[in-house]
Amino acid sequence: MRYSGFRVIKEALTGHRGWGPAWRDIDPKSSYDYIIIGGGGHGLATAYYLAKEFGKSRVAVLEKDWIGGGNVGRNTTIIRSNYLLDGNEPFYEFSLKLWEGLEQELNYNAMVSQRGILNLIHSDAQRDAFIRRGNAMILNGADAELLSTEQILKSYPFLNVDNARFPIMGGLAQHRGGTVRHDAVAWGYARGADQRGVDIIQNCEVTGFKIENGRCLGVDTTRGFIGAQKVGACVAGSSSRLMAKASMRLPIETHVLQAFVSEGIKPLLPGVITFGAGHFYCSQSDKGGLVFGGDIDGYNSYAQRGNLPVIEDVCEGGMAILPMLGRARLLRSWGGVMDMSMDGSPIIDRTHVDGLYFNGGWCYGGFKATPASGFAYAHLLATDTPHQTATAYRFDRFATGRMIDEKGMGNQPNLH
Amino acid sequence: MLINHPILGPRDASEFVYLGDANLIHRPDWQAEDALAQFTKYGYLRDNPAGEHRELWFHEQGDRSWLIVTRNTLTHEISKVEMARDVASAEGRSK
Ligand SMILES: Cc1cc2nc3c(=O)[nH]c(=O)nc-3n(C[C@H](O)[C@H](O)[C@H](O)COP(=O)(O)OP(=O)(O)OC[C@H]3O[C@@H](n4cnc5c(N)ncnc54)[C@H](O)[C@@H]3O)c2cc1C
Numbered sequence: 001m002r003y004s005g006f007r008v009i010k011e012a013l014t015g016h017r018g019w020g021p022a023w024r025d026i027d028p029k030s031s032y033d034y035i036i037i038g039g040g041g042h043g044l045a046t047a048y049y050l051a052k053e054f055g056k057s058r059v060a061v062l063e064k065d066w067i068g069g070g071n072v073g074r075n076t077t078i079i080r081s082n083y084l085l086d087g088n089e090p091f092y093e094f095s096l097k098l099w100e101g102l103e104q105e106l107n108y109n110a111m112v113s114q115r116g117i118l119n120l121i122h123s124d125a126q127r128d129a130f131i132r133r134g135n136a137m138i139l140n141g142a143d144a145e146l147l148s149t150e151q152i153l154k155s156y157p158f159l160n161v162d163n164a165r166f167p168i169m170g171g172l173a174q175h176r177g178g179t180v181r182h183d184a185v186a187w188g189y190a191r192g193a194d195q196r197g198v199d200i201i202q203n204c205e206v207t208g209f210k211i212e213n214g215r216c217l218g219v220d221t222t223r224g225f226i227g228a229q230k231v232g233a234c235v236a237g238s239s240s241r242l243m244a245k246a247s248m249r250l251p252i253e254t255h256v257l258q259a260f261v262s263e264g265i266k267p268l269l270p271g272v273i274t275f276g277a278g279h280f281y282c283s284q285s286d287k288g289g290l291v292f293g294g295d296i297d298g299y300n301s302y303a304q305r306g307n308l309p310v311i312e313d314v315c316e317g318g319m320a321i322l323p324m325l326g327r328a329r330l331l332r333s334w335g336g337v338m339d340m341s342m343d344g345s346p347i348i349d350r351t352h353v354d355g356l357y358f359n360g361g362w363c364y365g366g367f368k369a370t371p372a373s374g375f376a377y378a379h380l381l382a383t384d385t386p387h388q389t390a391t392a393y394r395f396d397r398f399a400t401g402r403m404i405d406e407k408g409m410g411n412q413p414n415l416h
Numbered sequence: 417m418l419i420n421h422p423i424l425g426p427r428d429a430s431e432f433v434y435l436g437d438a439n440l441i442h443r444p445d446w447q448a449e450d451a452l453a454q455f456t457k458y459g460y461l462r463d464n465p466a467g468e469h470r471e472l473w474f475h476e477q478g479d480r481s482w483l484i485v486t487r488n489t490l491t492h493e494i495s496k497v498e499m500a501r502d503v504a505s506a507e508g509r510s511k
Contacts, residue, residue, distance in 0.1 A: 238466075240462070240464035240465075244463075249457075249461040249462065249463060250461065251460040252462065253436065253462055298434050299471070299487075300437075300469055300489045301489050302489050302490050303489070303492055307429070309428070309429070309430035398456060399456045399460075411459050413436070414436075
């Protein structure tokens with residue numbers, strides 16, 4: 001069924017009885033050409049592009065719980081392409097371009113809102129770094145603009161630019177950045193994939209791989225063995241657990257990141273702002289809640305919940321830049337487990353096992369990557385060559401010294 | 417999280433800095449034939465288990481000692497805290 005304004009009116013007049021499910025609920029077949037493990041944003045996008053761009057049929061997505069219950073439904077929904085390094089920026093810009101056409105492409109309202117992202121500058125050194133970053137963005141075809149404090153005050157009149165401790169000296173804006181309704185991304189890709197014949201199988205956990213003579217022949221699941229020509233792992237925070245079943249140790253630690261939402265208030269923040277003197281970023285959802293977050297908790301965790309010291313730290317950052325935040329009540333906080341890689345950048349690559357591929361290491365920034373990650377992973381799975389924007393995302397970069405370390409932190413995942 | 421420091425008693429985890437897997441105290445031999453491969457594994461690959469994890473915490477805002485904390489990454493429950501120094505010397509490392 002095509003969604004349209006006409007359809008909404010028709011359904012409204014007929015009691016909304018005609019919508020039907022957006023994807024089929026089916027049992028797994030005994031084998032597929034392509035199995036994608038993980039029904040998060042990346043896994044569903046991969047399946048969608050495998051079918052749509054590469055014309056593949058006999059594709060399945062296996063999800064252990066329900067689709068969208070992982071990080072794709074837990075993130076703070078920010079999209080942007082304001083990266084610095086060559087290995088990253090073309091990829092994230094490709095992703096932002098895909099976001100721009102996503103809703104038309106999927107015929108699904110993902111609420112892509114290019115409300116802009118503004119990184120505030122608080123010191124001369126930070127301004128130099130942001131000018132350099134802005135130039136790198138422009139060189140890669142992205143948009144970037146250095147804003148003066150006067151320009152910033154037009155959109156954010158309440159910011160205290162003369163703050164004695166953290167004066168605001170300007171900001172780097174990416175006007176094409178913004179937010180997207182995260183669940184709708186999972187649902188939209190799922191529906192699009194399903195319409196092209198992809199089987200989306202929920203409550204089906206992959207428990208092992210069948211590997212013979214260095215070749216992956218399929219996966220063991222809680223719903224039995226399923227054969228496959230090619231298997232693509234795409235399980236974000238569970239990457240190390242899953243790949244251990246193929247005797248792999250990954251350059252990844254799993255950490256928890258928390259996020260917060262306040263009670264709904266009248267329109268306040270037109271776009272996304274980030275505080276440059278502490279770790280705090282904030283946007284306002286369409287329902288009015290202030291959605292914000294900061295640092296990861298900093299220790300290995302699979303618990304999907306964080307601890308109080310980071311809540312305190314994030315709220316302190318918020319009070320430093322938006323003191324009015326103290327008047328709003330915190331409505332909810334939650335956590336997600338993330339695949340923090342050793343250089344802060346992702347991996348989309350083959351493995352030592354033929355027919356087994358890996359996508360992970362997205363850290364806290366993989367939501368914005370969803371379309372490009374799916375596209376590039378589908379490209380790799382279908383053609384056995386990396387997509388042109390993802391050639392640097394290889395496992396061997398750690399051995400060859402070709403790290404993509406945006407922050408220059410070294411092999412310390414909790415600092416990226 | 418409270419970390420029961422063997423000398424100082426229970427301390428809030430926020431006094432500590434987290435480094436990672438306690439296997440990091442087993443630095444490879446730089447003179448070994450395959451030192452490069454060993455250091456690549458040492459520097460970049462991790463077990464990253466879901467469940468019991470032995471890990472290094474540095475008491476930066478305290479007595480500045482390194483601890484090996486055994487903690488469950490699924491529940492955050494801490495079952496054992498040792499001085500890294502004691503573990504290393506029991507293994508015959510730093511004398
Ligand atoms: C609090 C928070 C805020 C964030 N904010 C942002 C942001 O503002 N912008 C941004 O770009 N990124 C953000 N991120 C990061 C982003 O959400 C992730 O990088 C991204 O969602 C990961 O990809 P995914 O959607 O495929 O992951 P997930 O949705 O986690 O998908 C992985 C799926 O694999 C399934 N799975 C695991 N093991 C198995 C198995 N054995 N068998 C079958 N299925 C399995 C899981 O159940 C899960 O559904 C944030 C993350 C968090 C936690």
